[in-house]
Amino acid sequence: MHNNRPVLALLFLFTQLVSYPVFADDNQDISINNVWISEAPPSVTTLAAYATIYNGSSETITLASVSSPLFSSIEIHRSNIVDGIARMEKQSSLTINPKESIELAPGSYHLMLFNPDKPLRSGNSVSISFNFSDGTSLSVEAPVLKRQNDNPQHHHH
Numbered sequence: 001m002h003n004n005r006p007v008l009a010l011l012f013l014f015t016q017l018v019s020y021p022v023f024a025d026d027n028q029d030i031s032i033n034n035v036w037i038s039e040a041p042p043s044v045t046t047l048a049a050y051a052t053i054y055n056g057s058s059e060t061i062t063l064a065s066v067s068s069p070l071f072s073s074i075e076i077h078r079s080n081i082v083d084g085i086a087r088m089e090k091q092s093s094l095t096i097n098p099k100e101s102i103e104l105a106p107g108s109y110h111l112m113l114f115n116p117d118k119p120l121r122s123g124n125s126v127s128i129s130f131n132f133s134d135g136t137s138l139s140v141e142a143p144v145l146k147r148q149n150d151n152p153q154h155h156h157h
């Protein structure tokens, strides 16, 4: 029994090493809020999703990709009005400066979700993963909601 002490000390050290949070600080520094998917008729296979991403860290972060098991692919888009016509441009990534947030909202940045496995209605929710270039990945539950103040001039694809 008198040998226990060094073993416990070693175990303690080992535990400390293993549980050292390599990415945990980064994870806490990025927060994703107000995530929602805009409800669309069942025949529509391209949906739009919105969120607010806050970078609370002291480093610039880059949203490299977005994924969900329920969709064949997800793209980052930006809406622009060009000569009075609403257009969408695919973005290869989104950069968020330290202590700043970026709002994905109707008429601006948004996510395009392609080919859902099943029709989605308001009340459903979908897990969406936001993958950052430093390897951090955050998964959030995105509820499907009816769009308020719908702009009939803004059409998706």
Ligand SMILES: [Cu+2]
Pocket (backbone or CB within 6 Å): 077, 078, 088, 110, 111, 112, 156
């Ligand atoms: Cu779009």
